[in-house]
Amino acid sequence: MASKVIRVTQFKIPSKENQSKIIELYKTLSKSANKNGKPYILSLEAGPAFEDARSQGYTFVSKSEFASLEDMKYYDNECEAHQAFKAQAKKESIFEGVMTTYFEVAVSTAL
Numbered sequence: 001m002a003s004k005v006i007r008v009t010q011f012k013i014p015s016k017e018n019q020s021k022i023i024e025l026y027k028t029l030s031k032s033a034n035k036n037g038k039p040y041i042l043s044l045e046a047g048p049a050f051e052d053a054r055s056q057g058y059t060f061v062s063k064s065e066f067a068s069l070e071d072m073k074y075y076d077n078e079c080e081a082h083q084a085f086k087a088q089a090k091k092e093s094i095f096e097g098v099m100t101t102y103f104e105v106a107v108s109t110a111l
Helices: 016-032 069-077 080-091
Strands: 005-012 041-048 060-066 097-104
Touching: 005 069, 016 041, 016 060, 016 080, 060 069
Parallel strands: none
Antiparallel strands: 005 060, 005 097, 041 060
């Protein structure tokens, strides 16, 4: 059985006002993202990054977990809620830069 897929997206959003806007967009996305009429994102967490020189200007981070690469690709290309999220963020010029990476979990631990 394949491991879940983790997607991490970092944004350059220097404005606190725009950080608040993207938080609201993520709240909407988390309630409306469906595949075949059912929620499919295993978890979604997002928030402002702590200020740190290693952040290289990225000020906001989101982490999404999917059951499969297929679900993550659906999110990227077909999910109506995510398409609306991206369109609204672009319309309002919320971020100045974005970087997304994703991976299949190879090591996991939890308390």
